[in-house]
Amino acid sequence: MATELTPTEVRWLQGAAPVVAYAKENRIPLDVVVQPHDAPGAAPLALGFVDGRCKLVLSMRGNSEAQATLERIDADLLDAALELMAAHELGHCQRYLDGTWRGLPAGFVAREPAALGREDRQAYVQMRSTRREEAFADLVGLAWVQQRHAPLYERLHRWLRNERSRDLIPGAHHDTLAWIELARDGRALAGASVFASAATLWPQGLSRADP
Numbered sequence: 001m002a003t004e005l006t007p008t009e010v011r012w013l014q015g016a017a018p019v020v021a022y023a024k025e026n027r028i029p030l031d032v033v034v035q036p037h038d039a040p041g042a043a044p045l046a047l048g049f050v051d052g053r054c055k056l057v058l059s060m061r062g063n064s065e066a067q068a069t070l071e072r073i074d075a076d077l078l079d080a081a082l083e084l085m086a087a088h089e090l091g092h093c094q095r096y097l098d099g100t101w102r103g104l105p106a107g108f109v110a111r112e113p114a115a116l117g118r119e120d121r122q123a124y125v126q127m128r129s130t131r132r133e134e135a136f137a138d139l140v141g142l143a144w145v146q147q148r149h150a151p152l153y154e155r156l157h158r159w160l161r162n163e164r165s166r167d168l169i170p171g172a173h174h175d176t177l178a179w180i181e182l183a184r185d186g187r188a189l190a191g192a193s194v195f196a197s198a199a200t201l202w203p204q205g206l207s208r209a210d211p
Contacts, residue, residue, distance in 0.1 A: 015081070020056070028093060029052065029097070033056065044063060044065055045057070045085055046089065047089040047090075054090075056093075081159060083148065084141040087141045091194070095133060108203060108206055131174070131175060134174055138176045140194050142160065143197035146189045146197070161181075
């Protein structure tokens, strides 16, 4: 039996709809999955990759953060902010499809961590790789806003910066502030596609945050 969608799920889906439509128009293999079970503590919106297809996963049941996230956004920014978050996940999707997930741009060599044991080294490398991917996806989300909602860019840039500053652990998985700062002026993300636009700023952030 199909499970009826909750009002919170419907609101997120409505907000993400333009990004899902964009994926369809551009033949990006993206499926939408609404988790029917409780998922406390999960990211309300996330991206999976299965059998060559991207999965936009909503985990909102029993998850107070799903509604709390909506409540932290000004009403007149809500649709554009939800698009930004969905575009962020589409950025992850494109990296998977390109076969570049956790890869680095040509000519960039990551510095090896010093004075760490084997397990700590592996955890550090994984965290740093995740941080890079989150940064690229944030730039895709901001590029989407610049191309689709330019008059709202400054406010949405500030909202994203504030979100990334909440409970910040410097250098951790979601510390993308170095990249967000590079995109303070939305014109830096003008380009033919949101992915190409993000790719222009991403290496600069790598040099600043991950030398």
